[in-house]
Amino acid sequence: MKILFELRTALDVKNSLVPVSVGEKRLNQYIKGIGLIVDKLFNHQDKSKFDVVLVDNTLVNKDYIPPEILDIIPENCFFYVKEKNDYGIYNKGAGDIELWNDYSEIMSNYDYFFHYEPRLELISFDFIQSFLDNPRNYFCLAGSNQVKTGYFGAKVKDFKEFCQSIDIEYMVSHSISIEYIMFDFFKKKETEFIDQKNVYCMWHDSVADTYKPY
Numbered sequence: 199m200k201i202l203f204e205l206r207t208a209l210d211v212k213n214s215l216v217p218v219s220v221g222e223k224r225l226n227q228y229i230k231g232i233g234l235i236v237d238k239l240f241n242h243q244d245k246s247k248f249d250v251v252l253v254d255n256t257l258v259n260k261d262y263i264p265p266e267i268l269d270i271i272p273e274n275c276f277f278y279v280k281e282k283n284d285y286g287i288y289n290k291g292a293g294d295i296e297l298w299n300d301y302s303e304i305m306s307n308y309d310y311f312f313h314y315e316p317r318l319e320l321i322s323f324d325f326i327q328s329f330l331d332n333p334r335n336y337f338c339l340a341g342s343n344q345v346k347t348g349y350f351g352a353k354v355k356d357f358k359e360f361c362q363s364i365d366i367e368y369m370v371s372h373s374i375s376i377e378y379i380m381f382d383f384f385k386k387k388e389t390e391f392i393d394q395k396n397v398y399c400m401w402h403d404s405v406a407d408t409y410k411p412y
Contacts, residue, residue, distance in 0.1 A: 201248035201333055202308040202354070203239065205232065205275075205316050206294070208286065209263065210256040224317070225264060227402060231316035233270050238323045240272050247330060249308070250275040255283045255297045278304065285366050291347065291376025292369045298361045305354055309333070312351040318399040318412060325349060325398045335389035337381070338396055344377035345384070345391070348401060348412060356387050 207228060239250065252271060257263060260277045278301050286293015298305070305311060310333035312326070329336050329351040336352070337345040352360075360383045368374070385391075401412035 199247075199309045199333065200307075201310045201312060201330070202305060203248045203250045203312045203314070205235065205250065205252045205314055207252060207254045207267075207316065208256045208283070208290075208293075209254055209267070211287075225266065227317045227319075229266055229270065231318055231320065232267065234320040235314060235316050236270060236272060238320070238326070242323075243330060245274070248312075251304075252277050252279070253297060253301070254279045255281070255286060255293060257281060285370050289370045289373065291374075291379075292366045294347075294376065295361050295364050295369075296366055298357075302358050302361065305358060308354050310351060311354050311357050313347075313349065315348045318348050318401055319409065320399055322398045325392070325396070335384055335387055336392075337384060337389065338392040338398065339381075339394040340377055341394060343381055344375070345381045346394075346412060347376050347380060348399065350380075352384070353387075356384070360384070 209225070209228065211224070239245075239248075250272070252263075252275060254263070257279050258281050260279045263277070263279065280300070282297055282300060283293050285296050312329055314326070325336075325338060326349070333351060334353070335356055337350045340346045360380065363383065364379065369379070397411040399412045400409040402408075403410050
């Protein structure tokens with residue numbers, strides 16, 4: 199049983215049509231966030247259980263990753279970097295699904311998948327630890343009918359089925375949020391949902407320029 203642990207970044211978002219942090223502020227958020235999660239994964243876990251991939255859909259290739267990021271990524275991680283953000287500039291979740299579909303063959307080599315957005319500021323490793331100890335479809339609720347998509351775990355089989363079931367163009371044209379459609383899909387599967395009152399990270403609200411519990 200093997201887990202693919204994804205660190206999902208979008209380092210170059212200058213063309214985004216949705217509010218985001220940019221420039222040095224964004225880079226520093228990633229440096230801090232990656233440093234926190236890498237420490238937990240590589241200094242306190244059995245590394246034979248998982249592989250770590252850094253995935254980015256806003257850069258031409260790995261050579262465009264800032265050196266400050268490369269310096270804190272352990273050597274035994276691998277990368278999936280390509281400029282494929284046709285939908286993400288309009289709808290972040292659609293951009294995520296676009297690239298998940300793009301590297302689904304790599305994902306197929308694993309039994310379970312964990313997604314983490316390292317621009318989040320990790321304050322508790324408990325959610326991730328629970329998944330690593332017992333891999334499963336595992337989400338933290340963001341409301342009665344939506345999930346938090348900054349971090350979650352899933353069976354690869356179910357996750358690929360979810361990604362392939364989504365009409366991305368329809369999702370963008372109708373401004374559909376991934377948080378809702380992911381909940382709708384996984385509630386029909388064997389899934390554990392954690393109460394939204396649980397807080398494991400701090401999320402940066404780019405509009406208000408402040409961190410909020412997440």
